[in-house]
Structures are given as structure tokens and as C-alpha cells.
Amino acid sequence: MNIxxxxxxxxxxxxxLLFATLGEIITERSGILNLGLEGLMLVGALxxxxxxxxxxxxxxxxxxxxxxxxxxxxxxxxMSVTLRVNQVVSGLALTMLGSGISGILGKAFxxxxxxxxxIVNVPGLSQVPIFGAFFKMDPLVYLGYVxxxxxxxxxxxxxxxxxxxxxxxxxxxxxxxxxxxxLVRYLxxxxxxxLTAAGGAYLSLAxxxxxxxxMSAGRGWIAIALVIFSAWEPFKALVGAYLFGFVMSLQLRxxxxxxxxxxxxxxxxxxxxxxxxxxxxxxxxxxxxKRIGAPSALGVPYAREEKS
Amino acid sequence: MKTVLEMKGIVxxxxxxxxxxxxxxxxxxGEVHALLGENGAGKTTLxxxxxxxYKADEGEIRYMGKRAHISSPHDALRMGIGMVQQHFTxxxxxxxxxxxxxxxxxxxxxxxxxxxxxxxxxxxxxxVDPYAKVWQLSVGERQRVEIIKLLYLGARVVILDEPTAVxxxxxxxxxxxxxxxMKGEGTGVIFISHKLxxxxxxxxxxxVLKKGKVVGTLxxxxxxxxxxxxxxxxxxxxxxxxxxxxxxxxxxxxxxGVHALSDKGHKALNGIDLQVREGEILxxxxxxxxxxxxxxxxxxxxREVESGKIYFLxxxxxxxxxxxxxxxxxxxIPQDRKGVALSPNLTVAENxxxxxxxxxxxxSYDEIFRMAENLIERYDIKTPxxxxxxxxxxxxxxxxxxxxxxxxxxxxxxxxVHPTRGLDVASMEYVYRSLIKARDExxxxxxxxxxLYEIFNLSxxxxxxxxxxxxxxxxxxxTPENIEKIGLMMAGVRI
Numbered sequence: 001m002n003i004x005x006x007x008x009x010x011x012x013x014x015x016x017l018l019f020a021t022l023g024e025i026i027t028e029r030s031g032i033l034n035l036g037l038e039g040l041m042l043v044g045a046l047x048x049x050x051x052x053x054x055x056x057x058x059x060x061x062x063x064x065x066x067x068x069x070x071x072x073x074x075x076x077x078x079m080s081v082t083l084r085v086n087q088v089v090s091g092l093a094l095t096m097l098g099s100g101i102s103g104i105l106g107k108a109f110x111x112x113x114x115x116x117x118x119i120v121n122v123p124g125l126s127q128v129p130i131f132g133a134f135f136k137m138d139p140l141v142y143l144g145y146v147x148x149x150x151x152x153x154x155x156x157x158x159x160x161x162x163x164x165x166x167x168x169x170x171x172x173x174x175x176x177x178x179x180x181x182x183l184v185r186y187l188x189x190x191x192x193x194x195l196t197a198a199g200g201a202y203l204s205l206a207x208x209x210x211x212x213x214x215m216s217a218g219r220g221w222i223a224i225a226l227v228i229f230s231a232w233e234p235f236k237a238l239v240g241a242y243l244f245g246f247v248m249s250l251q252l253r254x255x256x257x258x259x260x261x262x263x264x265x266x267x268x269x270x271x272x273x274x275x276x277x278x279x280x281x282x283x284x285x286x287x288x289x290k291r292i293g294a295p296s297a298l299g300v301p302y303a304r305e306e307k308s
Numbered sequence: 309m310k311t312v313l314e315m316k317g318i319v320x321x322x323x324x325x326x327x328x329x330x331x332x333x334x335x336x337x338g339e340v341h342a343l344l345g346e347n348g349a350g351k352t353t354l355x356x357x358x359x360x361x362y363k364a365d366e367g368e369i370r371y372m373g374k375r376a377h378i379s380s381p382h383d384a385l386r387m388g389i390g391m392v393q394q395h396f397t398x399x400x401x402x403x404x405x406x407x408x409x410x411x412x413x414x415x416x417x418x419x420x421x422x423x424x425x426x427x428x429x430x431x432x433x434x435x436v437d438p439y440a441k442v443w444q445l446s447v448g449e450r451q452r453v454e455i456i457k458l459l460y461l462g463a464r465v466v467i468l469d470e471p472t473a474v475x476x477x478x479x480x481x482x483x484x485x486x487x488x489x490m491k492g493e494g495t496g497v498i499f500i501s502h503k504l505x506x507x508x509x510x511x512x513x514x515x516v517l518k519k520g521k522v523v524g525t526l527x528x529x530x531x532x533x534x535x536x537x538x539x540x541x542x543x544x545x546x547x548x549x550x551x552x553x554x555x556x557x558x559x560x561x562x563x564x565g566v567h568a569l570s571d572k573g574h575k576a577l578n579g580i581d582l583q584v585r586e587g588e589i590l591x592x593x594x595x596x597x598x599x600x601x602x603x604x605x606x607x608x609x610x611r612e613v614e615s616g617k618i619y620f621l622x623x624x625x626x627x628x629x630x631x632x633x634x635x636x637x638x639x640x641i642p643q644d645r646k647g648v649a650l651s652p653n654l655t656v657a658e659n660x661x662x663x664x665x666x667x668x669x670x671x672s673y674d675e676i677f678r679m680a681e682n683l684i685e686r687y688d689i690k691t692p693x694x695x696x697x698x699x700x701x702x703x704x705x706x707x708x709x710x711x712x713x714x715x716x717x718x719x720x721x722x723x724x725v726h727p728t729r730g731l732d733v734a735s736m737e738y739v740y741r742s743l744i745k746a747r748d749e750x751x752x753x754x755x756x757x758x759x760l761y762e763i764f765n766l767s768x769x770x771x772x773x774x775x776x777x778x779x780x781x782x783x784x785x786x787t788p789e790n791i792e793k794i795g796l797m798m799a800g801v802r803i
Binding site for chain 2: 159162163165166169170172173174175176177178179180296304
């Protein structure tokens with residue numbers, strides 16, 4: 001196994017996770033917990049694939065996935081912000097809805113070929129030994145590289161980011177400062193949905209060029225764990241996503257070389273096992289949760305006129 | 309002086325109650341207008357409507373002579389109306405400057421805002437570090453941040469909802485100085501309170517609300533504390549509680565060098581020592597959050613002791629269970645009525661029955677209803693029936709349920725934490741008389757209260773708690789020297 005190959009595989013496997021994780025970071029920073037990532041990724045993957053199949057334009061396909069993802073997340077925003085439904089339930093419903101819809105509508109596309117994002121070598125950088133592996137990728141991977149610092153700047157260095165965080169930390173404080181808590185939460189949920197769907201679209205537009213039912217294969221859940229892992233920070237999300245991408249690609253490679261006496265099933269469990277461990281660590285204690293910086297109002301609906 | 313604000317015929321209904329029933333209220337430029345009333349009179353509701361948090365069902369608001377439509381805090385703030393709510397609305401993980409930067413008028417850089425904060429703080433005497441994180445600040449400092457937030461926006465009307473409830477006497481003084489400054493700048497201040505003496509001191513006019521209606525609006529020079537109290541409750545209230553000389557006997561409770569942690573794992577009790585004798589009330593004064601709650605919980609057996617000993621009638625009970633202590637005669641009136649003291653969804657009768665000395669497995673509802681009716685009668689609990697969930701009772705009547713249940717066990721020690729918080733004057737009197745009666749019958753009472761007048765009214769001795777230790781004792785006479793002394797001790801000065 002050469003190092004460049006490992007890096008390339010880790011980054012490619014990690015990119016859909018990165019998009020979904022960044023999306024959920026935005027959503028959760030506003031205090032909305034969206035457990036519908038798995039459904040959103042599937043919807044994004046199918047939208048992307050279908051558009052690419054019909055038009056042959058991969059960029060158009062990618063943007064279609066963004067828009068459909070935002071609209072799909074709107075369901076969750078309406079349920080959890082306006083109706084103040086339990087967000088866990090609403091998110092799970094979104095996952096089931098997403099895998100159901102994409103399964104039915106996707107039947108027509110199974111086994112069909114479509115256009116795919118091509119590898120673009122970055123001049124100069126891609127020639128660097130080892131490190132160059134990061135720059136022999138498709139455009140969506142580069143988009144991921146750019147998105148991370150941009151999002152960090154947005155969250156921590158702009159007033160909109162300040163507003164977003166305030167809404168997630170202390171909605172009543174934001175409200176009393178004239179911030180429209182409901183609007184911010186709607187927008188954050190939709191933006192998060194769009195990015196998550198982009199992660200799904202990566203699977204059908206860049207990683208492969210086909211549609212397979214349930215092709216996200218639990219990546220939505222891994223992304224939710226990654227959000228916690230990343231302590232709601234984009235740069236840590238990047239590290240986490242690529243690390244998981246590495247674990248996932250390693251699993252494939254170990255299978256390929258046929259590591260003696262280890263069952264393939266066990267190896268396939270590896271990424272999910274790591275997810276479970278991360279989740280256990282997270283829920284271990286309230287103090288841990290506080291320390292790693294979970295938004296205080298995460299999952300708590302906000303209502304102004306409440307008489308206790 | 310020009311009238312800035314007028315509210316006319318405001319009506320607000322909540323499911324099952326009319327919270328405001330045609331209320332008129334107005335405010336002039338540079339005036340402090342106090343809104344006085346018992347709890348549940350509708351003071352906060354009225355101001356929540358003005359600040360756009362609630363929608364009025366009827367009535368109109370006029371601001372600067374024009375009809376104003378305020379449907380959110382955003383509208384209110386843009387017009388120049390700001391409110392410091394009882395529960396602070398700050399983001400704890402943000403700095404002071406970031407909190408001020410939030411929301412409307414969002415154009416300046418945080419650094420510029422920090423500079424402005426310092427100017428405002430200087431001018432009004434509201435000292436605070438703009439770069440400190442809010443969670444590191446004391447309650448008094450947080451309140452200053454709230455006020456600065458409004459002044460930064462250039463608010464012309466500042467609503468302060470029970471601002472002194474959380475302050476030390478010294479902090480109250482500096483708040484009043486800041487209010488004077490605001491008046492000087494032409495800012496109108498609406499001061500919500502139920503403390504008569506403060507209202508008399510700071511306000512130019514007073515409006516008294518009772519059960520959602522205005523009893524009257526009068527300038528200060530036509531008022532005195534008795535008249536205000538009469539307006540508030542509709543009858544003469546004995547503000548000074550009558551009580552006989554204490555006859556202290558044996559030591560009932562002895563706490564020796566107890567250390568304990570708070571919920572957050574910080575040091576809450578720091579080697580505290582105290583003794584309470586039978587037939588006396590020991591009042592513990594202190595700024596909220598100095599270990600009062602933890603002290604009560606340690607004695608009641610609800611919190612683990614790190615080190616030190618607790619003796620009850622010479623018996624070491626440090627390691628004993630809550631049940632053991634209850635059976636031995638320790639009664640606990642916690643500060644949280646709905647939740648710790650009572651189970652809100654259980655009926656009055658069931659709540660009264662929750663603590664009983666006989667540990668029978670089977671019980672009959674006939675029996676507990678009979679018992680409950682007896683207690684309801686004797687303790688004057690106003691409830692339509694013993695079979696309604698206790699959460700539907702008023703705060704005062706809930707407290708009566710707690711007192712009935714606890715006092716029926718003839719406790720030898722009563723721990724009372726903020727026993728009158730949120731109660732109206734009549735219920736307060738009831739609680740006072742109950743505690744004094746228990747004392748006269750030989751119980752030892754440990755009273756932990758934030759309100760100084762309560763401490764002075766009830767206690768036979770006064771101790772002051774600061775950072776988990778008793779810093780000193782005084783006699784319970786409310787002389788200026790004693791108040792000064794307590795204020796200093798509450799701020800941590802050992803005398």
C-alpha cells in the first residue's frame with residue numbers, strides 16, 4: 001500500500017462525510033438537532049444522479065441536489081421550529097422518508113450510467129511528492145477544502161455567525177435583542193440540509209457514477225457522530241471526516257489483501273464501531289458535553305409566550 | 309415633562325385567567341414610574357406586552373404621541389424601549405461585548421462596541437469588563453451588562469423587572485445611582501417591584517396593580533409605605549411580625565466543618581460551622597449562590613458531605629439517609645416548590661400524604677382524602693377540592709400545602725429556604741406566623757432567605773454566609789448599623 005493511495009482514498013471517502021458534518025454543524029449551532037442526515041444524503045444522491053443522467057451536466061446536478069436538500073430539510077425546520085415537535089422524532093422521520101422516497105423514485109435509475117466529476121490536477125501542487133495526493137482530486141473535494149475555512153470564518157468571525165451561535169446558545173437572549181430566532185433556525189436547518197445533500201450527491205456524482213439504493217450506507221449517522229467529535233468546529237470536522245474516511249478505506253483495503261483470520265464482516269463494522277464509541281463518550285456525562293461546547297439550547301424548541 | 313409612552317385599556321387573557329383587565333399606564337420623560345403589586349398581579353405581563361414578548365388581546369400603545377405596533381422585542385428596541393427581564397437574557401459563553409453586539413444596530417465592530425461599553429460603564433457607574441465572559445460574572449455584574457445593552461442602543465424607556473431581588477445592599481445603591489443618571493439623561497424608567505421601601509425611595513410615581521387591574525397611580529409625595537401596602541392587598545397588613553422573646557434550649561442542630569460541592573462540582577460549602585437551638589430561629593443572610601442551597605441540602609441529606617460532621621440532637625447523622633432524618637424530625641421547605649417540595653401533577657391530597665411517619669404499604673383514598681380535608685381546613689389551604697392537581701393552586705396555597713405536610717410531623721428542626729419567594733403579602737404573613745409558631749412550640753428553625761427584611765422580621769440571631777462559610781453574626785434589629793454590617797459581610801468582609 002503506498003501512502004499517496006491511502007491519502008487519496010481517505011480524502012475521497014471522507015468528503016461526503018465532511019459535507020454532511022459541516023451541514024449538521026450549521027444546523028446544530030442554531031440549536032436544531034437534525035437526525036435526518038441519512039435521509040438527506042440519499043435524497044441528495046438521487047437528485048444529483050437523476051439530474052446528471054438526464055442533462056449530463058454534473059454541476060447542474062450538484063446544485064439541484066443542494067436545492068432539493070434545502071427543501072427537504074425545510075420539513076424538519078417546519079416540524080421542529082414552528083410545530084415544536086420533538087426533534088429526535090422528526091429527524092428520524094426524515095431519515096425514513098428520505099430512504100423510502102429515494103428507494104421508490106430511484107428504481108428507474110438503477111444500473112444506468114451517468115456523467116461524473118472528473119479528476120482535476122492542481123498545477124504545481126499535485127507534483128509535490130506524497131502531499132501532492134491531496135491535489136489530484138475532483139472539484140468537489142477542493143470545494144470541501146475551501147468550505148472549511150470559510151465556514152470557520154463565518155461562524156467565529158462574522159456577525160451572522162455570532163447571531164447563529166447566540167440562537168443556539170440562548171434563544172431568549174437573541175430574541176430580546178431583536179433577532180428573529182425562528183428565521184435563523186429555518187435558514188440554518190435549510191443550509192445544513194443543502195450541504196448534507198451535497199455529501200450525498202458526492203457519492204453518486206464523484207465517488208461513483210451510479211445510483212444504488214441506500215448508497216449512503218449509514219454515512220449520515222457517522223456524520224452525526226462526527227459533529228460531536230468535531231466539537232462543532234469546521235477544522236476538527238475536516239480532520240474527523242478524513243480520519244473516518246481513512247478507517248473506511250482501510251477496511252476495504254484490509255478486505256482486499258485478505259487480512260488473515262479476520263472476518264470481512266468484522267472489518268466492515270469498524271467505522272460504525274468507532275461511531276458508537278464516539279457516541280458513548282459523548283453521552284458519558286453532562287460535564288463532558290458542556291466542555292466540548294455543545295450549543296446549550298440544542299434540541300430545545302423555543303417559544304416566546306409560554307406561561308409556566 | 310413630556311409623556312413618552314401611553315398604554316390604554318390593555319387586556320391580556322391566558323387560558324382560564326384574565327391576566328390584565330383594561331390596564332392604563334403611562335410614562336414621562338426622565339421619570340421613574342414604579343409598578344407595584346403582589347405576585348400574579350400582572351406587572352410582568354404588562355411589561356412583556358410593552359416589550360413585544362406577549363401580544364395584547366385588546367388595548368393600544370402610544371409611543372411619542374403615535375400609535376405603536378409592537379409585535380416583537382425587535383420592534384420595541386428599534387423604537388427605544390428596552391427591558392431587563394428577571395431571567396437574564398445573556399449568552400453565557402459569549403463575552404460582554406459580544407452580548408452587546410448581538411442583534412439590532414448590528415454594524416459596529418466588536419472592538420468599537422467594547423470601547424463604547426467602557427464609556428457607558430464610566431458614565432453611569434456600571435463597571436464591567438467588556439472582554440469578560442458572561443459566565444464568569446456575578447449576578448450583579450450580569451444585570452449591569454443587561455442595562456448596558458439597552459443604553460448602548462440608546463433606549464428612551466428602560467424597564468427593570470424586579471432588579472434588586474438578586475443584589476446586595478451595596479449593589480442596589482449603585483443601581484439606584486445609575487437610575488438617577490438615566491433620569492438625568494431624560495430616559496424614562498419603569499421599575500417593577502414588590503418591595504415597598506425601594507419603591508418609596510427611587511420612584512417619582514407609583515402605579516399599583518392588583519389582580520390585573522390598576523388600583524391607582526399616585527405621585528410619591530402622596531404616598532407612604534402603609535398606604536401602598538394597603539393598596540396592594542386591599543387591607544392593612546402587619547408588616548412587622550409580632551413575636552415573643554425566644555427561649556433557646558438545647559442545641560438541636562450542629563454543623564461542624566462541613567465541606568460540600570455544588571452541582572457543577574465547585575466548592576459550595578467551605579468548612580461551615582453553625583448551631584441552632586430549640587426555640588430559636590437562626591436566619592442566614594447572604595447573596596444568592598454562596599452555598600445556601602447546598603447547606604440546606606446537606607442537612608436534609610440530599611447532598612453528599614465531602615468532610616465534616618452534622619449532629620442532630622447529639623447524634624451523628626452525616627451518613628444517614630433522607631428517610632431516617634425525616635423520621636427523626638427534620639422538616640425541609642425547599643426553595644423550589646414545584647418540583648422538589650411538591651409533585652405538581654399529583655393531587656393536593658396525594659402531596660399531603662407523601663411524607664408520613666407510618667410506613668404502611670396499602671392506603672385507602674378515603675382515608676387520605678379525609679386526612680387532607682382536615683389539613684386543608686386547619687392550614688387554611690384554598691383549593692376547590694383535595695382531588696385537584698397541586699399545580700393548579702396559587703404559589704401561596706402551594707406553600708401552605710408544603711407547610712401543612714411538614715409541620716404535621718411536629719418536626720424538631722425546620723430548614724426553610726426562601727420560604728416566601730414569589731408569594732403575596734398575605735401568604736408571606738402566613739408563612740411567618742407558621743414559622744414563629746413552630747419556634748414557640750420548641751422547634752429549631754434554620755431560615756435561609758435572600759430578603760433582608762425577612763431575616764430581620766423572623767430571626768432571633770442572624771448569620772451571614774459568604775462563599776460557603778459563616779462570616780459573622782449580628783442581632784436581628786434592623787438598625788442602620790446592623791444593615792451596614794450585614795451588607796459588608798455579604799460582600800465577604802469579616803467583622
